[in-house]
Amino acid sequence: MRDITPSAAAPVVRLIEEFHKLPGVGPKSAQRLTYYLLRAPQEEAQALAQAILEVKEKITFCSVCQNVTDSDPCLICEDSQRDRSVICVVEEPLDILALERTRSYHGLYHVLNGVISPMDGVGPEDLKVEELLERLKGGAVQEVILATNPNLEGEATSMYLNRLLRPLGLRVTRLARGLPTGADLEYADDLTLSQALEGRQEVS
Amino acid sequence: MPPPRVYKTEAIVLRQRKLGEADKIITLYTPNFGKLEAVAKGVRRPKSRLAGHLEVLTYTSAMLAQGRNLDVVTQAQAIESFASLRDDLHRLSRALYAAEVVDRFSPEGAESYHIFQLLLGTLRRLAAGAAADIVLRYFEMQLLNLAGFQPQMQHCLGCRKPLTPVPNYFSPAAGGVLCPSCGSGTASSRPLSVSALKVMRLLQQGAIGDVLRVRIGSSLAREVEFHLRVYVIHVLERDVRSVAFIDRLRREGVGEPVGVPD
Numbered sequence: 001m002r003d004i005t006p007s008a009a010a011p012v013v014r015l016i017e018e019f020h021k022l023p024g025v026g027p028k029s030a031q032r033l034t035y036y037l038l039r040a041p042q043e044e045a046q047a048l049a050q051a052i053l054e055v056k057e058k059i060t061f062c063s064v065c066q067n068v069t070d071s072d073p074c075l076i077c078e079d080s081q082r083d084r085s086v087i088c089v090v091e092e093p094l095d096i097l098a099l100e101r102t103r104s105y106h107g108l109y110h111v112l113n114g115v116i117s118p119m120d121g122v123g124p125e126d127l128k129v130e131e132l133l134e135r136l137k138g139g140a141v142q143e144v145i146l147a148t149n150p151n152l153e154g155e156a157t158s159m160y161l162n163r164l165l166r167p168l169g170l171r172v173t174r175l176a177r178g179l180p181t182g183a184d185l186e187y188a189d190d191l192t193l194s195q196a197l198e199g200r201q202e203v204s
Numbered sequence: 205m206p207p208p209r210v211y212k213t214e215a216i217v218l219r220q221r222k223l224g225e226a227d228k229i230i231t232l233y234t235p236n237f238g239k240l241e242a243v244a245k246g247v248r249r250p251k252s253r254l255a256g257h258l259e260v261l262t263y264t265s266a267m268l269a270q271g272r273n274l275d276v277v278t279q280a281q282a283i284e285s286f287a288s289l290r291d292d293l294h295r296l297s298r299a300l301y302a303a304e305v306v307d308r309f310s311p312e313g314a315e316s317y318h319i320f321q322l323l324l325g326t327l328r329r330l331a332a333g334a335a336a337d338i339v340l341r342y343f344e345m346q347l348l349n350l351a352g353f354q355p356q357m358q359h360c361l362g363c364r365k366p367l368t369p370v371p372n373y374f375s376p377a378a379g380g381v382l383c384p385s386c387g388s389g390t391a392s393s394r395p396l397s398v399s400a401l402k403v404m405r406l407l408q409q410g411a412i413g414d415v416l417r418v419r420i421g422s423s424l425a426r427e428v429e430f431h432l433r434v435y436v437i438h439v440l441e442r443d444v445r446s447v448a449f450i451d452r453l454r455r456e457g458v459g460e461p462v463g464v465p466d
Contacts, residue, residue: 024224118297118446119219119304125452152260152290159293180250189256191285 012038064135066111066128068093076109083107088145089132089161091115091154095147107145110135115148116157124160132161136168143171150177210269213237214283216323217262218303222248230258230277232266233306233323238316242268242275257282261289261299263324286331297453298336301446302326302343308440309351318350325412334416337425342415344432345407353439355380357405362386372396374431376438394434400427 008016012034019030037045061067062074069075076082076096086107090096096109112127135141144165148154158174165172178196179188188196215232218239223229226248231241247255257264257280267279289295306323310316326343330336348354359366360383361375373387374380374396381401387393403424406415420428437443 116449118300118449119307121445121448123449123452151255152296155290156293156296159291159296163293183251184253187253189259189282189285191259191282191287191290192256194287 061113065109066113066131067096067109081106084140085142086145087132087135087141087143088147090147091149091157099147107143112148112157115153116160117153118156127157129161129164133164136165136170141170143173146172146174150175210267210278212265212267214263214265216303216320216327217258217260217264218307220244220258220260228258229274231307233310233316233320235317235320238314239307239310239312240275241312242266242277243271244277244280254280256285259285261286261303261327263327284328284331286327288333289327289331293453295330295333295336297446297450298340299327299330301444301450302330302340304444304446305344305347305436305440308442308444309347319347322346322350329412329416337429338415338418338420341403341425341428341432342407342412344436345404348435348439349408351439353379353435354408355404355435357381357401357408360386367401369398371398372401374400374435376435392438394431396431397424397427399424400431403428404431 015034015037016027016030019025019033020027025033037048058070059068060070060072062069062072062077064073064077067074067076071078083106087110088099088105088107089110089112090099091112091114093111093113096111099105099109110128110132112129112132114122114127116122116124116127136144144161146158146161148157162172162174176199178192178199179185185193213232213234213236215234218231218233220228220230223243227243227245228247229241230244231239233239244254244258246252247258249255254277258266258277259282262282263284263286264280264282266277266281268275269278286299289299302323306319310319322343326339329339355374356379357367359381360372361378361380362382363386365383367381367383370384372384372395373382373390373393375382375387375390375393377392378390381387381396382390382393403418403420406418407428433444433447
């Protein structure tokens with residue numbers, strides 16, 4: 001970084017470097033953001049700095065579902081309208097946003113905060129698995145939906161959880177796998193296509 | 205010979221890591237160009253035409269275009285996706301170990317035809333339901349041979365005398381077996397039973413058909429596994445991460461078939 005902007009003032013270089021650390025921000029974008037803020041009104045820069053600090057200070061993990069939240073338990077866990085007999089297990093907090101957008105799920109969530117990835121040395125002990133088992137002890141939960149990503153690591157995680165959950169006498173389900181809306185059969189891989197065939201449904 | 209600007213290759217996908225918004229960097233193992241990394245664009249979107257053909261542990265046929273830094277996958281068609289590996293934790297954990305070891309053993313671009321065939325054969329055997337652990341031991345021993353780290357199993361590395369059928373020692377640092385008088389007391393050497401020596405010789409020299417026919421009790425299987433693991437880690441000079449997952453599954457009895465009793 002330093003060799004790209006040797007002549008800029010030290011605080012400017014520092015901000016460029018900080019932006020550069022963010023995911024998806026290359027050296028050029030980092031410079032552009034910095035020079036934009038230099039010209040922006042004082043309040044705008046203040047608001048950004050404040051927002052960043054607040055996120056770090058106020059946001060914690062929900063002690064129930066492990067989602068990111070500013071109140072503990074989080075809004076979803078607190079919500080009395082939601083169906084407490086179903087828990088949907090996801091990899092990351094962002095997955096909850098995606099599922100909430102569908103407006104067709106009204107149960108609770110559990111965030112694993114990761115996925116089993118043996119080659120990266122990430123095992124079940126690095127995920128919030130114990131916390132999930134703890135939640136199921138009450139007996140109120142009747143179904144666990146495994147909503148990990150349909151890739152190798154997500155499948156491995158689901159298989160592992162399934163083995164732990166089966167003996168508890170719950171209904172354990174997995175999100176359906178198959179063809180996405182707008183897809184082309186021609187480009188589908190055999191695995192997806194055979195799963196789509198297996199999961200075919202009567203046309204009503 | 206450097207590959208041309210756009211080229212086609214068969215490959216086994218060893219691993220993936222995320223890149224930017226929706227892309228991934230895919231580590232491929234190819235028969236002619238060895239290990240290479242390539243960018244697969246958009247594979248994290250649900251409608252990606254490539255994603256399903258580039259999953260980890262897929263044997264695929266891919267078209268790549270040379271990029272400025274990394275090559276870019278332009279087309280891919282899965283040849284074998286080893287579906288039965290994917291719904292069996294026990295087999296999957298072994299297959300991932302094989303992929304990780306090949307990844308670690310191979311510098312990018314090193315010549316690779318035999319290692320490619322070995323890995324493909326190993327995945328096929330695991331998917332077909334052969335005894336997973338013995339398949340993995342054969343894979344380790346053959347990979348060591350191909351990579352030039354064949355352990356010496358015929359005579360003692362200390363005194364050069366042929367080994368006798370008594371308990372000997374296996375020393376990763378020496379690169380093979382030491383006889384009782386040379387091996388006792390050396391720091392890195394571990395006792396090696398007569399049966400384990402026989403099994404390891406068979407793994408080294410035998411055909412896979414013969415290897416799959418032998419029945420090995422679980423304590424002997426653990427001994428051979430231990431020696432080969434320690435040796436592989438010694439050669440690589442680093443841990444193999446997926447070992448922890450295999451051990452955990454075994455400890456918890458999750459997804460493990462009942463072993464052959466001793």
